[in-house]
Amino acid sequence: MFKESFKYYKSKLPLPSLDNVIDFNNVEKFTKKVTKIILKVTNGEFFGLIPISEWEIYEVDQNPGLIFIKNPFTTLGQRYWTVKCLQEYTKKPNKSNLDPLNLVPDNQEWWDICQNNNDFTLLEKLRWITLGYHHNWDTKIYTEENKNDFPKDLGDLTVFFANTLGYSNFNAEAAIVNYYHLDSTLSGHTDHSEMNLEAPLFSFSLGQTAIFLLGGISKDTKPSAMFLRSGDVVIMSKESRLCYHGVPKIVKSNTKSWDITNCDVNSNEISEEYKTVTDLCKNSTLWRPYGDYLSHSRININVRQVLKRGQKRLNSESNENVT
Numbered sequence: 001m002f003k004e005s006f007k008y009y010k011s012k013l014p015l016p017s018l019d020n021v022i023d024f025n026n027v028e029k030f031t032k033k034v035t036k037i038i039l040k041v042t043n044g045e046f047f048g049l050i051p052i053s054e055w056e057i058y059e060v061d062q063n064p065g066l067i068f069i070k071n072p073f074t075t076l077g078q079r080y081w082t083v084k085c086l087q088e089y090t091k092k093p094n095k096s097n098l099d100p101l102n103l104v105p106d107n108q109e110w111w112d113i114c115q116n117n118n119d120f121t122l123l124e125k126l127r128w129i130t131l132g133y134h135h136n137w138d139t140k141i142y143t144e145e146n147k148n149d150f151p152k153d154l155g156d157l158t159v160f161f162a163n164t165l166g167y168s169n170f171n172a173e174a175a176i177v178n179y180y181h182l183d184s185t186l187s188g189h190t191d192h193s194e195m196n197l198e199a200p201l202f203s204f205s206l207g208q209t210a211i212f213l214l215g216g217i218s219k220d221t222k223p224s225a226m227f228l229r230s231g232d233v234v235i236m237s238k239e240s241r242l243c244y245h246g247v248p249k250i251v252k253s254n255t256k257s258w259d260i261t262n263c264d265v266n267s268n269e270i271s272e273e274y275k276t277v278t279d280l281c282k283n284s285t286l287w288r289p290y291g292d293y294l295s296h297s298r299i300n301i302n303v304r305q306v307l308k309r310g311q312k313r314l315n316s317e318s319n320e321n322v323t
């Protein structure tokens with residue numbers, strides 16, 4: 001059932017009907033499929049996010065534990081995370097699919113190489129990077145040896161979402177950042193390599209729109225299809241944490257929410273920690289190459305907790321709990 005739906009939405013000839021894809025911009029049409037969630041916590045703030053009291057949060061009825069937050073990011077927030085994903089997180093020691101290609105001289109940063117040489121070959125080849133505990137795509141095992149510090153800003157952002165939604169004690173320890181072209185797909189899979197399978201998984205989307213499929217714990221369940229647009233946040237928790245999911249299609253978005261410059265792009269009250277990057281984001285010339293990337297690409301940041309509660313590190317031999 002998952003495979004059939006994936007194939008259906010991926011098809012170029014004939015193109016699929018998108019009528020049944022849950023559209024959180026048009027919830028009136030999907031009231032039988034989604035339920036609005038009212039949060040207990042409505043105060044607290046974080047850089048680059050609109051006030052919590054304005055968040056629109058839904059649960060998909062067929063997929064308990066799948067929580068959707070309609071773009072809670074400000075324009076500046078979307079720009080900030082885009083710059084971080086392209087210019088900073090792609091640097092070593094973080095791992096990337098570009099590493100084995102040996103195309104980047106060790107002492108250089110490939111984003112700058114692309115921009116300075118006006119050569120976007122590397123950028124087009126970029127598919128993923130990993131942060132914190134690096135996911136080993138062959139063994140599907142995280143190890144203590146294959147690990148770097150997790151970026152503080154992204155950790156703080158994710159913990160802010162976790163606390164707001166009532167998942168206290170969440171630690172951001174690993175992330176995969178996926179980079180999609182308009183013709184990219186991500187086939188159906190489950191994320192089960194983490195030692196901690198109770199902690200939710202947080203997904204942040206930027207740029208072009210994905211059709212995201214979420215099925216059941218076996219491939220026999222027909223998945224729900226939903227649009228994930230720039231800024232949207234998805235949390236896979238509880239019963240949904242180990243469910244099959246994938247991205248059969250990217251659709252070109254007709255709005256650019258990262259380019260609405262009427263709001264916080266002119267704000268001055270930014271803490272030191274975020275200032276250097278936000279200064280870049282506010283400068284239309286410096287921001288341009290990042291905006292150009294988003295206008296034909298999608299970035300997805302997928303943050304996980306790896307260790308169980310109370311666990312200090314992974315034992316590389318057995319991947320067993322060492323406390």
Ligand SMILES: O=C(O)CCC(=O)C(=O)O
Nearest residue numbers: 176178191203247300302
């Ligand atoms: O791109 C997405 O929305 C999903 C990415 C994902 O499932 C993953 O990285 O494991």
Ligand SMILES: [Fe+2]
Nearest residue numbers: 189190191245
């Ligand atoms: Fe996944």
